[in-house]
Amino acid sequence: MDSNKKYWKGLEELNRTPEFVEKNKNEFAEPIPIEEILSGDGLSAKTPRRDFLKALGFGVGAVTLAACQRVPVHKSIPYLIKPEEVTPGVANYYSSTYEGQAILVKTREGRPIKVEGNPNDIFSKGGLSAQAQASVLDLYDVNRLKDPKLKGEEAGWSEIDAFVIKELAAIKAAGKNIRLVTSSINSPSTLAVIADFIKQYPTAKHVTYDAVSYTGIIQANQNSFGKAVIPHYNFDKADIIVSFGADFLGTWISGEEFTRQYVSNRNNKSLESKKMSRHIQFESGMSLTGTNADNRLAIKPSEEGIAIINLYNAISGTTLPGSKKLSSKAAENAITIAAKELVAAKGKALVVAGSNDVATQVLVNAINSLLGSYGTTIDLDNPSKQYTGNDAEFVEFVNELGRGEVAGVLFLNVNPAYDYFKAKEFKDALAKARLRVSFADHDDETALLSNVIAPNHHYLESWGDANAVEGYYTVVQPTINPVYNTRQAEHSLLVWAQNPVKDYYTFVRNTWNENLLAKGGLSGQKGWETLLQTGMIKTTPNTSGTYTFNRDLNAVAQTILTHSASIAAGDGKFELQVYQSPAIGDGKRANNPWLQELPDPVSKVTWDNFVAVSVADIKRLKLSEGDVIKITANGYTVELPVLAQPGQAQGTLSIAVGYGRTNAGPVGDNVGKNAFPFYSFRNGTFQTTAVVTEFTPTGIKSPLAQTQTHHSYEGRSVIREAKFAEYKKNPAVHSGNEKGHKNYDEESLWDVPSHDRPVYDWVMAIDLNACTGCGACVVACNAENNIPVVGKDEVRRRREMHWIRIDRYYSYEEKGESITEEYEIDKLKDDAFDKVTVVHQPMLCQHCDHAPCETVCPVLATVHSSEGLNQMAYNRCVGTRYCANNCPYKVRRFNWFNYWNDSRFDNYLNNEHTQLVLNPDVVTRFRGVMEKCSMCVQRIQAGKLKAKIEKRPLKDGEVKMACQQTCSANAIVFGNRNDPNSEVSKALKSERTYYVLEELNVQPGIGYQVKVRNAIELEA
Structure with a gap:
């Protein structure tokens, strides 16, 4: 371990700014002035706290009925005769599907309260993303549409059906066009419904539109190999990975699946055998994937295509016309070394690119063909079906609308009035269609332009299926009756197409009975019930073949160079790239407060998007973080605050899409600014880069x-x-476990005997090499432990309530030069901050054996259990906050308000619907009480009780923490240290294990494994 290497969380800490120093003089977050408390102000800069929280409702009447009854009734009834499948106090689990991924849904008394990954899911083997974890909260959003609407007024379904059928018949008779515009669909049943609809209306056409597009990859594979598909990538089979702007651990195609694959070559098991893959990342803005790379090179968007050309030249030994060197010598050296290593790992190498440009992806295909990647790390014969959008088709659809050739449009799970880059052109064209139908469950931007809104069910209320990758079929089943008067979109299409099968459940059953059940060796009613229990079937995969690229690349290279020149900024100007954040994504879930308050994995910003600027450019332009800048690119202007982002390529800006919604709901409305208009349509696909023509400070902070x-x-x-x-x-020297390591037990400040652990000693191990920093564990903990959302202003006051946080540390070192304790920022080269490396560290209560919090609590509210847990007795706590003051890990949270019970938080946290997402096994905490991670003690007790009832010992792995269960990387391991064969015991015995701040001898119960990087040495 290099003790001279300096780590810091943010530039304010590195620079020791006066504001940072002043804030950290105090152990506690700044208090609210008494006049603010009395007035009720303080949570929102725009609205008083009382009104703000009421406005952001996630609303028991409707949900109670849906949860308790199989048929609609008008009043709640007690369990005089309980449903057979419901036992009060005992959870039921249902298998279902979230965006093609098999999941398990936990329900209590008929209401879904938690989503977990299905351990047999082929994508992440039980892991789930932050968005999937948060999806259960959307079910209880009181801003969902309660009834269908006709011409802006609420209407009954019979009235809607009569109007739509009449309009469709008139359009059909007139020979006018009908378009059904959807996001990517991989459901066999839904596709069959659409096919039947088109048979009934022959002028109809299905147009697939994805706001974040992968058309470039699909079209490139069509051009290269005659297969218009997204491949199924196998990162676990790659010894070396080279990525050009593909955030494959975050938002690119299948982040949870790729995370599981990627980590399998870098975790404990791999390192114990002295094997580790190598990952080299070229990108402009610091991405989640970039923070995990062994080597990360900051390049401009205009240089990405050139870098890929240079890599092809180095691998093939040829020189494509127009080739030129990169501006960064380090990046050029990295290309040369990467080429040698890729060739040496032929058959176990993988090159990916995040670009949506067809020519760029064709050249990547050529490189992978030279490396023998097809049939090993890339599978074209069992392709992904997660994205099937066609950009050119959608642009032509808008043109058709504008020409008045389309009379009827139906929108399913798309919102082009918000996320199409020429939204005004789309809105003007849409007005020419006589029938405009939206299946949105909110009055979103596109729904407001429609004369019919037929609100769709939430997926937890729906029947259906999915086929997200070839040979893998999952089922969607409802876990609660519809909360509102909504109807599944497929049901509506069946009715409007006058299909003999009016009920979508029956349609799904028929699809499986006639075709899909047999693929899994099932049949009949028994086979259907087996499917509902397992949630999926898997067929034997197709043999993954090898593919040889055989095309002239001269024209391809020229197209790439022309594209690169078109986005290259002149002197003093910036190149702009837009991207997705792992939390908000494309903005569909912008009204979810769990996601809005989840810190971005890189910037740690909540409740906003921003302009990421390099540290050198910030210094050059004499800007400060938070300065609002006016930016114009692609004919579109926004004003956003700047953020100094280490790792950002100089001369570039990055802005996240998914923000700036105007009709998302009270939580998401007007949060940040819309970056989709920065898109452009070039060479047949949507492009995410542009030249900034204006970059002007506004004087606003x-x-x-x-x-x-x-x-x-x-x-x-x-x-x-x-x-x-x-x-x-x-290995031992880097964790401090080498021979002669100091034994702190001998110098304890605690004159107490060791705690007895007669049966259980609950501990945890966290592998820093596996943790990618995605934040899914934070949302999973929110859902499991009833952790409240506090809002942007309270986060700014350092009052976020998350029990687990992901600390992000930067560091820089190059040939003996490093950022030292003296914070000599001005003495560093301008490019020093372009070359930072990042480590993510999950931090939660360490459940110390010698817990400093316990010794200072005057009322014994925090005590140690005989099983090694630091426990809180909330009704004893009087809020002295001595424990937070004495905690070296700063993991305790103070309740400034009764977030769940105070009337001023009504309709945001304390409303009738959101109360139903609460886990009844965990008490909600009240004002003036400290809280922190409990190691999901309710899960421990449930596991022990189950084992006791079954008269057997508790098995290792039977109890999983919420954070552990959702982690696709298996970075968190929990268990009983008294069991020498437990996974956690083995992990803590690793030579990489160390304990944070172990010199304090508080004897934490969580061990960390050292971060290891397989970096190559590059010349500056």
Whole structure:
């Protein structure tokens, strides 16, 4: 371990800014002035707290009925005769599907309260993303449409059906066009419904539109190999991965699946055998994937295509016309070294690119063909069906609308009035269609332009299926009756097409009975029931074949160079790239407060998007973080605050899409600014890059709600990192476990005997090499433990309530030059911050054996259990906050308000619907009480009780923490240290294990494994 290496969470900590120093003089978050408390102001800059919280409702009447009854009734009834499948106090689990991924839905008394991954799911083997974890909250959104609407007024379904059928018949008789516009659909049943609809209306056509598009990859595979598909990538089979702007651990195609694959070559099991893959990332803005790379090179968007050309030249030994060097010597050297290593790993190499440009993806195909990747790391014969959008088809659809050739349009799970880059052109064209139908469950931007809104069910209320990858079929089944008077979109299409099968459940059953059940060796009613229990069937995969690229690349290279030149900014100007954040994504879930308050994995910003600018450019332009800048590109202008982002390529800007919604709902409306209009349509696909023509300070300041420096360690070392080459020689030295390591037990300040652990000693191990920093564990913990959302202003006051946080640390070192304790920022080269590396560290209550919090609590509200847990007795706590003051890890949270029970938080946290998402096994905490991670003690007790009833010992792995269960990377392991064969015991015995701040001898119960990087040495 290099003790000279300096880690810091943010530039304010590194620079020791006066504001940072002043805030960290205090152990507690700044208090609210008494006049603010009395007035009720303080949560929102725009609205008083009382009104703000009432406005953002997630609303028991309708949900109670849906949860308790099989048929609609008008009043709640007690369990005088309980439903057979419901036992009060005992959870039921149902298999279902979330966006093609098999899941398990936990229900209590008929209401869904938690979503978990299905351990047999082929994508993440039980892991789930933050968005999937948060999806259960959307069910209880009181802003969902309660009834269908006709011409802006609520109407009955019979009235809707009569109007739509009449209009469709008139359009059909006139020979006018009908278009059904949807997002990517991989459901066999839904596709069959659409096919039947088109048979009834022959002028209808299905147009697939994805706001974030992968048409470039699909079309490139069509051009290269005659297969218009997205391949199924196998990162677990790659010894070396080279990525050009593909955030494959975050938002690119299948992030949870790729995370599981990627980590399998970098975790404990791999490192124990002294094997580790190598990952080299070229990108402009710092992405989640970039933070995990062994080597990350910051390049401009205009250089990405050139870098791929250079890589092809180095691998093939040829020179494509127009080739030229990159501006960064380090990046050029990295290309040369990467080419050699890719060739050496032929058959176990993988090159990917995030570009949506067809020519760029064709050249990537050529590289992978040279490397023998097809049939090993890339599978074209069992392709992904997660994205099937066609950009050119959608642009032509808008043109058809504009020409008045389309008389009827139906929108399913798309919102082009918000996310199409020429939204005004689309809106003007749509007005020419006589029938405009939206299946949206909210009055979103496109629904407001429709004369019919036929609100769709939430997926937890629906029947259906999915086929997200070839040979893998999953079922969607409802876990609750419809809360409102909604109807499944497929049901509506069946009715309007006058299909003999009017009920969509029957239609799904027929699809499976006639075709899909047999694929899984099932049949009849028994086979259907088996499917509903398992949630999926898998067929034997097709043999993955090899593919040889055989095309002239001269024209391809020229197209790439022309494209690169079109987005290259002149001197003093910026190149802009837009991207997705893992939390908000494309903006469909912008009204979900769990996602809005989830810190961005890189910037740690909540409740906003921003302009990421390099540190060197910030210094050059004399800007400060939070300064609002007016930006114009692609003919579109926005004003956004800037953020100094280490790792951002100089001369570039990055802005997240998914923000700036105007009709998302009270939570998501007017949060941030819309970046979709920065898109352009070039060479047949949507492009995410542009040249900035205006970059002007407005003089306005808009501070961002960041969390990364809310908890300071005062310069203490909490991260341990090693280079793979050195680690292989002596693993123990990097964790401090080498011979002669100091035994802190002998110098204890606690004159107490060791705690007895007669049966269980609950501990945890966290692998820093596996944790990608995605934040799914944060949302899973929110859902499991009833953790409240506090809003942007409270986050800015350092009052976020998350029990687990992901600390993000930067570091920089190059040939002996590093950022040291003296914070000599001005003495560094301008490109120093372009070359930072990042480590993510989950931090939660460490459940110390010698817990400093316990010794200072005057009322014994925090005590130690005989099973190694630091426990809280909430009704004892009087809120002295001595425990938070004495905690070196800063993991305790103070309730400034009765977030769940105070009337001023009505309709946001304390409304009748949101109350039903609460886990009844976990008490909601009240004002003036400290809280923190409990190691999901309710799950521990449930596991022990089950084992006791079955008269057997508790098995290892039977109890999983919420954070552990959702982690696709298996970075968190929990269990009983008294069991020497438990997974956690084995993990803690790893030579990489160390304990944070172990010199304090508080004897934490959570061990961390050293971060290891398999980096290559590059010349500056």
